[in-house]
Amino acid sequence: MADVLGPAEAAEGGAVPPQPPRTVSDEFRELQHIVGQFQAQLDTAGGTVGLHPLGAVNADKARVAFAQACGRLRSGLAAYRDTTLSSWGGLLAASAGQQPGGEAVAAATHRAAAAMQELGEMRRAADVLHEDIAGCQRLLFGAAGAAVSRTFAGGTTESPQLLIARLAACAKRLGLAYYTDVSESSGVTTVTLAGGVSVVDVDIGTRADQLSVKVSYALSVKHDSRIDALILRRLQAGDVGGFEVLLEEVATLDRLTQEHPAANLIRNTFAVAATLAELQRQELAALGGDVGQLVQRGSGIALPYTRHIGPSTMYFLPATTRRGLSAQQWAALGDNTLEAAADLPGCRWLDFVWEPSAAEHFFLPEPLQQHCVAAAFALGEAGAVRAATLPHPGIHGLEMRFLEPAHPRHGSDSAQQQQQQQQQQQQPTAESGDPDAGLWLRYAAVARVEPALPACALTVRGIMLATASAARTAPGLDGDAAPGSTQDLPRLLEDAPTLEQLVRSECADAAPASAPFKAAHSIGGRTLAVGLEAPQIRAWSISRVPLAGMRDVLAVVPLLRRQAVLNELLASCFSVTTTVPHGAGEAPTPAADIAVAVRTHASDPFRVDVCVAPAGRDRLGVILRVTEPAAGVLAWAHPVVGADSAADALAAVGAVGPEALAPEAAHSRLSRVASISASIPIVAHWLESHAL
Incomplete structure (x- = not known):
């Protein structure tokens, strides 16, 4: 872009060599350079963490440089709008009386098209800058968290004020309210991080036994001490980053529940965990209480709140791990009392979370669980719910029963129908005329595969067919965001890696890749x-699998x-x-x-x-x-x-x-x-x- 932003100013006291004119592109490049420099400082071992535990020195310097560059860019864009674009607009207006197809109209149209293309390029550059700045924010906050974690290597009781300050910064980042209360008798500081329906209380003192966590809800949801214990273990280990990941999950569930109160995703998260536990109970009864058989033939070992705030299932244990577990450890796994389950080597997990979905999903109202697999259950007043029975694919003779909507919505709705449905959901149920309208949301239960599982096309296609009625999105493929109806099944690509290469890359002690x-x-x-x-x-x-239901x-x-x-x-x-x-x-x-x-x-x-x-x-x-x-x-x-x-x-x-x-x-x-x-x-x- 060759349009000059403004004349170069001469320095006082004499003439100076003329400076080359600066363009909008020059200002964008300078802004990107500042962001890139700051990001490079965060990425290096001797960057922000090494200079200052909270990254204040580099952050302030980058903020000043960034503000100056943004000011110059705003001035340049205003000058570009007032001079170049306005002159082209005037040229087009003056050419309106010319003969159609004349040279003046053609030239003005050509220049207007070029201006629109340049503005589009500016918008793309601004979007990239926005992403870069957001990335820098995450890097800076993570770098400060790493420094705090190193400070807490000897325990959080050595620097309680630092932990309190970090909780305040974390609350601001997550949009949570922040309160502190100091007990005069014990000297314990209670930090309260509150959302709309969730409250996290952290007691911080100078002794190890004074550190505690409690998560409560302003809902008809029963308190679960396993969530408190999970978060507390992170703090006791000085794992500030892990603690903040869990706190972010609480904040996310809180936000979704406020946005969709009829669905109450916090309650449904607890219901999914209860469903998995009921599945495990019925499968264990069918297998004579053999937990080892359950993890080989059933739907996995339900271990909610072992790895994250939501439910988790351990679906695979390596042979070496299985052989090393004692009878007492197997029993503890079956009872969900083995705290070290998350650290068992080589295990593979499914962690269940909520994610946006292209298709709408039904969330059962308050009197009912999200999914019910008990032998007997009551439908209550929900006439839109039916019971579906299906045989267990791995355990012969075992049948499971689930509650599902009696009239599921199909994904073939037109865009106009979908827009009308969204408008109805935003209105009170009495006005919409559909008492269940607020229970249909574009959110789905998603099983995150931890760690990501290298899988052949046969497995990928099988999963897509098994969940074809779900979100109509493919299992999350690392490096691939392709949509996934059954017509969009993954094809074998010549440049795709091989299973042998992917598996070999997971082996830490394997030799460098070569074939044979x-x-x-x-x-x-x-x-x-x-x-x-x-x-x-x-x-x-495979990194994630969308589900229609449990x-x-x-x-x-x-x-x-x-x-x-x-x-x-x-x-x-x-x-x-x-x-x-x-x-x-x-x-x-x-x-x-x-x-x-x-x-x-x-x-x-x-x-x-x-x-x-x-x-x-x-x-x-x-x-x-x-x-x-x-x-x-x-x-x-x-x-x-x-x-x-x-x-x-x-x-x-x-x-x-x-x-x-x-x-x-x-x-x-x-x-x-x-x-x-x-x-x-x-x-x-x-x-x-x-x-x-």
């Missing part, structure tokens, strides 16, 4: 050289668990004790007692072929497959499926079709070894040690 891959394992005094053939399975990382959990969890078991099998190849280099110019491969070759199949992603070649003996082989819905591992020996292991075993096994892998033909002992260990090296060692 070899690693040495030491098991039972024997050395196994495990080699994985070229990766074949295209995959994505009944979707019954269908989604088995799909996620099956994928997690396959990933655990593949990860057993990568979690190594010794990396075996291979390739031109590298060190020779060390001698191994047992050579193991592993191959996956793009057309059958839950099948793994394993060929074992013990030193001085004939080849042995096995086909592993993760079954559904229980996510167990079945194993078939090569001779049973008719594969000739004497020659190229993997080539021979590759010709075996899925019809030959009947469950009744699986090797029972080897299948049990594979299911219990979830380890390909252990399966290979067992296969070499036992005659089939």
